[in-house]
Amino acid sequence: MKRFLLLFVFIFSCLCSSAQSALYPAFRIKQECATVFFYDSSYAVGAPIVKRKWYFGDGTSDTALNPVHVYGSRAMYNVTLVVENSEGKRDSSILYDLYVNTPFNAEITLSKGLYDSLGIDYFFDRYTCTWYLNDEPFPSGNYMWECFPSENGVYKVIVKSHDGCIDTSAPFIYNRKDSIFADIYHYISNTCKPSEITFQGEYSGSEWLSKVDSVRWDFGDGQSSTRERFDYFTHNYATPGTYVVKLTPFISSGYTRAFTKTIVVSKWSVKIVPDSVAVAGARTLSAISNPEISSVIWSTGEKTNKISIQQSGIYSVWGKDACGTIRAADTLYVDITLATKDTVQLETGAITGNDSLAIKAAFNQDFNADNVFNIQLSFDNSGGRGLQPGEVISLGTANGTSGNTSLKVAIPDTLACAVNYVLRIVASSPADTTEWSQPFSIINQPQQPVIIQRGDSLFTTSPYNLQWYKNGQPVEGATNSYYRARVNASYTVEAQNGTGCSSMSDARSVVITAVGDVTLGENTVKTYPNPSSGTVYLQFGKPVLKTVTINVYDLKGKLHYTRTTRQQLQPLDLSLLPEGYYLVEVNGYGTRKVLSIILQ
Structure with missing residues (x-):
């Protein structure tokens, strides 16, 4: 009986002791950037806490009461505290998603483009950035991690995190002279005066644009003018031709950058084209002109595009514009007795700009000592820049007396690509001309255009006719030197120079907005x-x-x-x-x- 009572007391004592023993693990933290201070606030009922172990979530641990841990990288961590009492009982407390920053390397880098930008390497939403220009807070409207400098000066950025990480960049000296983009808009204001061209500048450039005081125009013909930024005005070219127009904006701080565009001032032209041989003692002469010529009048007094002649001699034709003003003329000696044609033969194959073209002319007579051969070029339709439909230009001259002569002439690299160029030789003493040659090709391949991107805006400085593409498909109406992307896609631009000559840029991928969750x-x-x-x-x-x-x-x-x-x-x-x-x-x-x- 006594033994039974002792056993009962022992069991009852153990049960009471167990029921009164309890663990309540807990802790708190304090962050200073990548350094975290841990404070154990656990307590026990009954049996005391004798052991503890911290698991910091980065593969390391500690058994101190209140450890200090420095994390080596920026990430999310799950921290666990495990405590144990004198009876061997364990319990734990877990802190999920402890976000730890590390000191940010606030190093400014410059990205050059039509609009420069200053930025730090990358950005996290738990940081804030404050930009300064010449030690003054930078104006609002800039991204946190990137800014677009509106003027030259000393820039810096201070990067802070919510938990005390801070870094100040080294001063960055920004000095650029080309942060405005301009395009030259032009058109013929009077169809009777194609040499009068109306100009206006089109500009972009955020903060820089409002600082433009005036613009200087250089028209490529030795003439220039300084005007207000948005002025419309007309310039008269003394002679037709191809001109490089230059637009230079100015601001009070001395900023200047030139933008150029190649324009063509049409040349009034008319040419006499006889039929191949005389038929029944007569030949037909045709007046071929560019579209601006409204009417013609021959030296015979006739006003039709075609006339029939029955006598050998010199014939002339004059072309008039819609206002009745004579704009062009051509004179040709025509022999109706010839049974054979004056001919010209060319090298076979396509000709590339700046190459020399070999020509053989066969006339039915020799010429006087003062004779000059004039090599003339024309075509029906260019489909590109440079020579206009029906226009005749001189490629060069050479002295000579032989009716069978060989000549060489350089092909300008400004001509548009086409497969229907024709050529003839005109003699001066006595006046004579060959027939137009068989059509031949001129190839002037444009240089590959380069796309410059700033945000969703794409630009190119290519002077040729342009066509923008989205994912390999042409964008209707997108033929300017700039294009604003509206959707995420791969964009290219094609430079076109007449028929069969084009060059495609490298693709530029554009993402308008960040990818969602x-x-x-x-x-x-x-x-x-x-x-x-x-x-x-x-x-x-x-x-x-x-x-x-x-x-x-x-x-x-x-x-x-x-x-x-x-x-x-x-x-x-x-x-x-x-x-x-x-x-x-x-x-x-x-x-x-x-x-x-x-x-x-």
Whole structure:
């Protein structure tokens, strides 16, 4: 009986002791950038706490009461405190998603373009950036991590995090003289006076634009004018031809940059084209002119485009504009007795600009000692810049007396590409001319245009006719030197110089807005920054409880990068990949989602 009583007391004592023993693990923290101070606030009932261990979420641990831990990288961490009492009982407290910053390297880099930008390498939404110009806060309207300088000076940026990380960049001296973009708009204001061209400048350039005091126009003919920024005005060219017009804006601080555009001032032209041989003692003469010629009058007094002649001799034709003013003339000696034609033969094959063209002329007579051969070029329709339909230009002259002569002449590189150029030789003493040659080709391939991008605006300085493309398809009406992208796509621009001559730029990928979140099971995931220069962060909305697989493919389906992760913020180092579009595939939670990114 006594033994039974002692056993009962022992068991009862143990049960009471166990019932009164309890652990209440808890802790608090204080952050100073990447340094975190941990304070154990756990307490126990009954049996005291004798052990504790901290797990900091980065693979390290500590057994101190109140440890101080310095994290080595910016990320989300789950911190666990495990405590144990004298009876061996354990319990834990977990802090999820401890976001730790590290000191930011606030190094300013310059991205040059039509609009320069100053920026830091990358940006996180837990940082704030304050920009300064000459130690004064920079005006509003700039992005946190990037600013567009509106004037020359000393720039700096201060980067702060919510938990005390701070860094100030070294001063960056910005000095640029070309942050305005201008285009030259022109048209013929009077069809009777194609030499009178109306001009106006079209400008862009954010803050710089309002500072333009005046603009200087140089018209390419030795004449110039200084005017207000938005003036419309007319300039009269003394002679037809191809001119390079230069527009130079000025601001009070001395800024200047020239913008140029090549224009063509049409030449009034009319030419006499006889039929090949005399028929029944008569030949037909045709007056071929450019579209601006409204009517013609012959030396015979006739006013039709074609006349029939029955006598050999010199014939002339004059072309008039719609106002009745004589604008062009041509004179030709015509022999109706000839049974054979005066002919000209050319080299076979296409001719490239600046090449020399070999010509053989066969006349039915020799010429006087003062004779000059004039090599003339024409065509029916250029489809491009330079020579106008029906226009005749001189490629050069040469002295000679032989009716069978060989000549060489240089082909200008300003002519548009076409397959229907024709050529003739006109002799002066006595007056005579060959027939027009068989059509031949001139090839002046334009240089490859270069696209300059600033945000969603695309620019090119190519002087040729232009056509913009979106994903390989032409954009209707997009033929200016600039284009504003409206959707995410791959854009190119084609420079066109007449028939069959064009050059396509390299593709430029444009992303208008950042890629949004996608849903993966009950979680969400997004990528940033986008576009990126190399490092892309994969951000999950909630802690990742299951392993997910990340694959990065190019648009051809080639796998370039793969890894698995359970991190809520997972960096992807893609710095070794070439620039372009890529697809980030995330596999997990029984589903697969794809996000697009751009490396540039």
